[in-house]
Amino acid sequence: MKIAVLTSGGDAPGMNAAVRAVVRSALYEKMGAFAVYDGYKGLCENIIKPMKHSDVSSILDKGGTILGTSRMPDFNLKKVKQRAIDNLRSHGIDVLITIGGDGTFMGAKGLHDMGFPTIGIPASIDNDIDGTDFSIGFHTALKTVVENIDKIKDTSSSHQRASIVETMGRKKGDLALYAGLSTGAEFIITPENIIDKNLIIETLKKKKEEGRRNAIIVVTENILNVHEFANEITEKSGFTCRATVLGYVQRGGSPTPEDRILAARMGEYAVKLAANKTFGVKVLVNHDEISAKPFGHTSKRDNFDNLKELFDLVPKIS
Numbered sequence: 473m474k475i476a477v478l479t480s481g482g483d484a485p486g487m488n489a490a491v492r493a494v495v496r497s498a499l500y501e502k503m504g505a506f507a508v509y510d511g512y513k514g515l516c517e518n519i520i521k522p523m524k525h526s527d528v529s530s531i532l533d534k535g536g537t538i539l540g541t542s543r544m545p546d547f548n549l550k551k552v553k554q555r556a557i558d559n560l561r562s563h564g565i566d567v568l569i570t571i572g573g574d575g576t577f578m579g580a581k582g583l584h585d586m587g588f589p590t591i592g593i594p595a596s597i598d599n600d601i602d603g604t605d606f607s608i609g610f611h612t613a614l615k616t617v618v619e620n621i622d623k624i625k626d627t628s629s630s631h632q633r634a635s636i637v638e639t640m641g642r643k644k645g646d647l648a649l650y651a652g653l654s655t656g657a658e659f660i661i662t663p664e665n666i667i668d669k670n671l672i673i674e675t676l677k678k679k680k681e682e683g684r685r686n687a688i689i690v691v692t693e694n695i696l697n698v699h700e701f702a703n704e705i706t707e708k709s710g711f712t713c714r715a716t717v718l719g720y721v722q723r724g725g726s727p728t729p730e731d732r733i734l735a736a737r738m739g740e741y742a743v744k745l746a747a748n749k750t751f752g753v754k755v756l757v758n759h760d761e762i763s764a765k766p767f768g769h770t771s772k773r774d775n776f777d778n779l780k781e782l783f784d785l786v787p788k789i790s
């Protein structure tokens with residue numbers, strides 16, 4: 473059997489560890505291992521090369537993805553996917569393992585539906601993939617966000633200011649929620665937890681009167697204009713407020729041990745699925761157990777109730 477691996481969509485720390493695990497597990501099983509460069513774009517351009525054991529040396533601790541990545545909206549076109557399949561077949565490749573998020577899995581499902589075997593490994597800092605408790609990269613991004621908020625809190629407290637910090641996350645609030653709880657944020661605003669602006673301002677006013685020296689508000693991207701809201705807080709609450717958009721710093725950096733281990737486990741599991749001819753599935757982790765479900769599977773994540781419990785904590789302990 474010949475296995476190819478690609479990374480696609482927004483990069484996530486730990487993608488390299490997953491590529492390494494796929495290539496080495498495949499070689500261990502005496503399969504052929506191939507890499508597709510630059511995601512689906514590279515697949516359509518036939519940038520596919522055989523991989524040796526040493527081709528994935530010294531990448532375990534590296535952020536980003538050595539294979540490169542891309543976003544390719546055109547990949548939803550059937551004729552584009554057909555070109556991808558023709559390219560894979562021209563190398564004699566039997567199965568494609570795709571490492572990425574939702575968009576990546578949509579592409580992989582499309583290939584599978586057109587008769588080409590695929591398997592998905594979830595990697596996204598947003599932690600927004602249905603059915604898995606965690607995706608590769610989330611814990612590293614969380615660590616970066618927490619380190620940055622800790623620093624913002626130092627200066628915020630020295631100046632007796634309030635600070636708004638915007639995290640990534642697209643349509644999921646996990647990064648903001650976990651980071652907000654880890655840093656004792658007063659408010660955590662996410663797509664699942666929209667908070668009335670006036671309530672925030674009134675509460676901050678009260679906290680200021682009580683002598684609070686700083687306040688942190690963590691918010692997921694695409695919900696509000698953090699700079700405008702910071703000005704409003706400054707005008708109405710008694711706190712001078714500054715906004716920080718963390719941006720792409722969240723996607724870089726060396727993966728944490730948690731992400732490296734998750735990537736190793738998921739990569740090896742994906743190769744095992746291929747050996748057993750189980751295709752059209754995504755690899756998941758639930759309660760620390762690795763499993764796989766069809767791409768279309770959309771169950772609530774097992775930790776969803778836990779998330780609600782975490783949101784409820786915030787007003788009680790901040």
Ligand code: F6P
Pocket residue numbers: 482543573596597598640641642693723
């Ligand atoms: O999906 C990962 C992510 O970093 C999101 O958090 C963010 O909304 C998006 O990618 C940014 O994408 P781009 O790299 O295309 O600007």
